[in-house]
Amino acid sequence: MPLLRNRLCGLAHCALPLIGAPMLGYSDVSLARAVASTGAIGSVPCSGMAPGQLCTLVQDNVEHRLCYNFFCHRPPPASMARPSSSWVGHLAKYYAEEGIANPADAVQKRFAALRPTHFTEEHLEALLAVQAGLKGRPPLLLSFHFGLPPDALWERLRAVAGPAFCVSCSATTVEEAVYLHQRHVDIVVCQGAEAGGHRGLFLPGSRVEEQLGTFALVPQVRAALGAGACLVAAGGIVDAATARAAVELGADGVQVGTSFLRSAEAKTSLVHRAALRDARESGALTTSITNILSGRPARGLRNRLMAELGSMRADGPTYPFGPAYLLDLRQRAEASGRGDYSQLWAGQNLRGCTEGPAADKAKAIAAAFANL
Amino acid sequence: MPLLRNRLCGLAHCALPLIGAPMLGYSDVSLARAVASTGAIGSVPCSGMAPGQLCTLVQDNVEHRLCYNFFCHRPPPASMARPSSSWVGHLAKYYAEEGIANPADAVQKRFAALRPTHFTEEHLEALLAVQAGLKGRPPLLLSFHFGLPPDALWERLRAVAGPAFCVSCSATTVEEAVYLHQRHVDIVVCQGAEAGGHRGLFLPGSRVEEQLGTFALVPQVRAALGAGACLVAAGGIVDAATARAAVELGADGVQVGTSFLRSAEAKTSLVHRAALRDARESGALTTSITNILSGRPARGLRNRLMAELGSMRADGPTYPFGPAYLLDLRQRAEASGRGDYSQLWAGQNLRGCTEGPAADKAKAIAAAFANL
Numbered sequence: 001m002p003l004l005r006n007r008l009c010g011l012a013h014c015a016l017p018l019i020g021a022p023m024l025g026y027s028d029v030s031l032a033r034a035v036a037s038t039g040a041i042g043s044v045p046c047s048g049m050a051p052g053q054l055c056t057l058v059q060d061n062v063e064h065r066l067c068y069n070f071f072c073h074r075p076p077p078a079s080m081a082r083p084s085s086s087w088v089g090h091l092a093k094y095y096a097e098e099g100i101a102n103p104a105d106a107v108q109k110r111f112a113a114l115r116p117t118h119f120t121e122e123h124l125e126a127l128l129a130v131q132a133g134l135k136g137r138p139p140l141l142l143s144f145h146f147g148l149p150p151d152a153l154w155e156r157l158r159a160v161a162g163p164a165f166c167v168s169c170s171a172t173t174v175e176e177a178v179y180l181h182q183r184h185v186d187i188v189v190c191q192g193a194e195a196g197g198h199r200g201l202f203l204p205g206s207r208v209e210e211q212l213g214t215f216a217l218v219p220q221v222r223a224a225l226g227a228g229a230c231l232v233a234a235g236g237i238v239d240a241a242t243a244r245a246a247v248e249l250g251a252d253g254v255q256v257g258t259s260f261l262r263s264a265e266a267k268t269s270l271v272h273r274a275a276l277r278d279a280r281e282s283g284a285l286t287t288s289i290t291n292i293l294s295g296r297p298a299r300g301l302r303n304r305l306m307a308e309l310g311s312m313r314a315d316g317p318t319y320p321f322g323p324a325y326l327l328d329l330r331q332r333a334e335a336s337g338r339g340d341y342s343q344l345w346a347g348q349n350l351r352g353c354t355e356g357p358a359a360d361k362a363k364a365i366a367a368a369f370a371n372l
Numbered sequence: 373m374p375l376l377r378n379r380l381c382g383l384a385h386c387a388l389p390l391i392g393a394p395m396l397g398y399s400d401v402s403l404a405r406a407v408a409s410t411g412a413i414g415s416v417p418c419s420g421m422a423p424g425q426l427c428t429l430v431q432d433n434v435e436h437r438l439c440y441n442f443f444c445h446r447p448p449p450a451s452m453a454r455p456s457s458s459w460v461g462h463l464a465k466y467y468a469e470e471g472i473a474n475p476a477d478a479v480q481k482r483f484a485a486l487r488p489t490h491f492t493e494e495h496l497e498a499l500l501a502v503q504a505g506l507k508g509r510p511p512l513l514l515s516f517h518f519g520l521p522p523d524a525l526w527e528r529l530r531a532v533a534g535p536a537f538c539v540s541c542s543a544t545t546v547e548e549a550v551y552l553h554q555r556h557v558d559i560v561v562c563q564g565a566e567a568g569g570h571r572g573l574f575l576p577g578s579r580v581e582e583q584l585g586t587f588a589l590v591p592q593v594r595a596a597l598g599a600g601a602c603l604v605a606a607g608g609i610v611d612a613a614t615a616r617a618a619v620e621l622g623a624d625g626v627q628v629g630t631s632f633l634r635s636a637e638a639k640t641s642l643v644h645r646a647a648l649r650d651a652r653e654s655g656a657l658t659t660s661i662t663n664i665l666s667g668r669p670a671r672g673l674r675n676r677l678m679a680e681l682g683s684m685r686a687d688g689p690t691y692p693f694g695p696a697y698l699l700d701l702r703q704r705a706e707a708s709g710r711g712d713y714s715q716l717w718a719g720q721n722l723r724g725c726t727e728g729p730a731a732d733k734a735k736a737i738a739a740a741f742a743n744l
Contacts, residue, residue: 174655175655178655192585192587193565193585194584194585194587194588207658207660209660209661209683209684210658210659210660210674212566212720213564213565213566213585213586213587213607213608213720214585214586214587214588215564215566215585215586215587215607215608215614215617215618215721216566216585216586216607216608216719216720216721217720219608219610219611219613219614219721219723220655220721220722220723223723224655235585235587235588236585236587236588236591237587238591239591241591241620241621241622242587242591242620242621244620245587245617245618245620245621246617248613248614248616248617248620249613249614249617250613283546283547283550283592283596286579286582287582288579288581288582289581302582311581312581347588348584348585348588348589349587349588349591349592350592351591351592351595
């Protein structure tokens with residue numbers, strides 16, 4: 001299945017049309033570099049990163065083809081930055097079981113200590129500053145999740161985007177893909193419902209219960225955006241065969257996350273690694289989309305909390321405050337090997353989620369593109 | 373992508389590895405024959421059919437390659453065959469709006485008039501009787517949805533299955549596929565979450581919120597069942613490219629439903645046809661899985677009832693009693709062109725759902741297998 005000296009490679013200045021997915025908390029620059037060492041693109045989750053730290057990161061990696069990923073959710077108003085007593089109440093049983101006294105106070109403290117996790121003006125300034133020193137270099141790769149930055153910020157970024165920045169963003173519906181395309185996003189990542197981790201849904205009309213599978217999303221986005229758009233398929237891609245299937249559906253390249261979660265270079269916790277291994281070996285592929293862990297819908301292995309409270313709840317926590325309610329619970333449970341309250345993010349196709357060097361996985365998947 | 377003189381064709385004695393999906397209420401023998409005229413398999417939904425009628429149907433179609441499809445749900449106990457006053461209560465607003473007096477009485481009458489819709493001993497007797505007269509003919513094709521018939525019935529059928537019957541059944545999870553394979557089902561239809569109409573889920577542990585997309589289901593079933601199993605992919609297949617993608621994922625053939633719903637030979641209602649056309653043209657691909665229309669989870673276009681009551685409800689009606697609550701509402705609304713209470717079944721990939729002869733669609737999709 002020859003691709004015409006691939007459009008994604010041309011835009012992103014990489015040798016293989018494969019992106020290692022950004023996985024905040026589970027991947028960092030080590031995993032990104034390992035993936036990039038193959039000629040693919042490695043992603044570094046930069047949400048919550050201080051601008052100075054971002055500058056250093058980018059400068060230190062000028063020789064690697066890395067993509068800097070940011071969340072673009074709108075932060076909740078300050079008035080919402082108070083723990084919900086009703087959500088604390090729903091969790092009371094668990095606090096008691098794990099021996100956590102005064103949970104509301106602890107949650108309140110964590111709320112107060114939270115740093116913003118969205119893309120800001122300061123991040124853009126930092127990136128512009130670094131980029132100015134990169135004369136003659138290919139554009140910096142940026143990717144966004146949960147939509148684009150606010151209009152003014154996006155327009156400023158876009159104004160310099162062509163030569164300076166190559167920007168991708170996730171879409172979970174055809175409407176979201178059209179929205180991004182109309183705003184001149186270079187690469188649209190079609191995030192099928194199979195994908196692990198946070199759903200990128202961002203338009204008000206996008207509903208969790210209507211998320212499209214990769215098999216339905218990619219061809220419909222291709223049809224809606226036309227032959228000229230650059231599309232990357234995410235969700236379910238684990239080997240050369242699934243990568244070829246994604247290309248048949250209309251993708252120019254693929255994004256892979258779950259398959260890297262047990263790789264040596266990932267930061268995945270021991271509890272998470274064990275859960276992924278057990279799920280894969282038992283064939284019990286019980287992932288669902290849940291909003292009760294982080295406050296936004298994300299796909300992960302079913303844990304005790306999801307089983308008992310339900311995966312999706314209208315009265316769940318507000319993003320990004322979800323983890324503040326669970327941190328103490330999670331730490332105590334994980335200390336005894338339980339993932340009862342952990343974010344065990346995983347996609348639906350766990351077959352590829354094995355141990356081993358990330359570069360080997362990337363190469364095996366990229367074999368689908370061998371006729372480039 | 374050459375297939376080895378296809379396994380599905382060999383088992384089912386057809387020329388093209390494509391099955392027209394059975395769609396009870398939307399397809400009948402006309403659509404099935406149109407699909408079968410291309411060398412593919414046409415399916416006839418036979419749920420609720422009297423055994424004598426079934427005999428006639430099979431005998432009349434000996435020259436065609438048709439698959440006779442049956443639901444295998446366990447019928448609810450007689451004690452449940454009473455309208456739920458709470459569900460009538462939830463619908464009270466709609467009965468009032470549509471001017472339906474004494475709705476509970478009407479629902480009760482419909483309950484009393486309901487005929488069983490599951491596969492029975494009598495159906496098997498009818499099939500055995502017809503088959504006995506078909507000496508030298510290829511096996512009759514049967515397909516099951518919602519699992520297999522009760523054990524004793526299944527064992528009796530299975531005992532004569534090899535030469536007499538070729539049997540397929542839907543699986544929505546890897547576990548369900550393994551269950552069917554262990555019981556020697558000839559063809560496992562992997563029903564991805566994208567598929568329209570009733571989800572075939574049947575094992576107690578299968579949950580609606582964990583249904584796998586085609587992209588994740590097919591390769592995992594292939595890995596679990598091994599190279600020798602015959603797998604058909606369903607969900608999202610609308611053209612040659614999506615059929616090729618399904619083959620890349622490990623399928624031997626494809627099953628197509630939604631694309632035929634607006635074909636000349638389908639029995640789809642005018643309201644349903646208009647809704648499919650509008651959804652396709654507007655790109656508003658708002659399907660979700662709902663249990664409030666029939667009593668079992670099924671994917672369809674969002675209608676008013678789903679929007680207002682929620683698509684999935686724990687207190688929804690019991691299958692197969694759902695439609696009895698809605699029939700009067702549906703008829704009144706449809707008379708004025710509204711699908712507010714209608715089952716507007718549709719899969720997620722609506723691109724292929726256009727007007728035109730069914731045979732042309734089947735041929736266009738089957739072009740993926742041209743190198744057979």
